[in-house]
Amino acid sequence: MNSTHVGFGMQAYRYGYGSTPEYGSLVVVNCEDFITVGVVVGSEMSPAPGLPTVPTPMRSTRKQVEERYPDLEGRLLDIYTAISVGHYADGRFRFSRPRRKPLIHDLAFAASDEFIRDFHTVGDECTLDYFPLIVHALPRNDLSPFADVYFSLLAEKFAIEERAELYESLAGSLAKWGDEECVAELIDLARRHLMEGST
Helix, strand or coil: ECCCCCCCECCCCCCHHHHHHCCCEEEEECCCCCCCEEEEEEEEECCCCCCCCCCCCCCCCCHHHHHCCCEEEEEEEEEEEEEEEEEECCCCECCCCCCCCCCCCCCCCCHHHHHHHHEEEEECCCCCCCCHHHHHHHCCCHHHHHHHHHHHHHHCCCCCCHHHHHHHHHHHHHHHHCCHHHHHHHHHHHHHHHHHCCC
16 A cells, blocks of 8 residues: 555455454565564555545444445455564564565565564564654554554463563663653553563
8 A cells, every 4th residue: 555664554354253353463464585573553445536535324243235246355455564674584573664565466464473483583582673763653542552452462372481571672672772751651551561460
C-alpha cells in the first residue's frame, strides 16, 4: 500500500481475524535481498472504492453476512500500518531501519512464534534494543497504550527468565536513546507485563 524509511502500510488479502495481524504484532516483509521486520501500530477497515461509505445495518451475524456476500473480501479494504524495527540480511538480524524501504507489492506476513523468538535473541540473551525506534516514530499520546498491548503480547511468548532479559535490555536501550519524558512510564509498563506477569 505505502512505504517509507520509517514504516509501511499493508493490505490484508483475507477477511477475518484468523488471517490478519493483531495490533502490536510483528510482521515480516519479504524484500527478496533482505527481510524487513515491522510492528503493527494501527489498522483500519473501510469500504472499497466505489462502494457506499456508510454501511447499512444488516442485523446479521458475521456468518450470515459472509453467506449473503461471498465476495465480501473484495468489498473491503483492511489496511495495517507498521513501524520498521529491524531487518534480516547477510545471515543476521539488525535492530535498525533497513537501508531500503519495502516495495509496494512486497508480500508481508504475520511473524511466527519461532521468528519472534529468533528476532529477539542475540547470542544467548533476549533483547528489546529496537524499542527506541518505536518511541521515536509513534506520537507521544499513542505510545503508552501501544506499549501496554505490546509488552503483554511479548510476555505471552517468553519464559520468565527471558522476560527479565527483555526488561533489562529495554531499560538500557531507553536510557541511551529514549525520550526522558516517557522512559519512566514505559519502564513501569514493561515491569508490570514482563516481570510481574500482569496481562
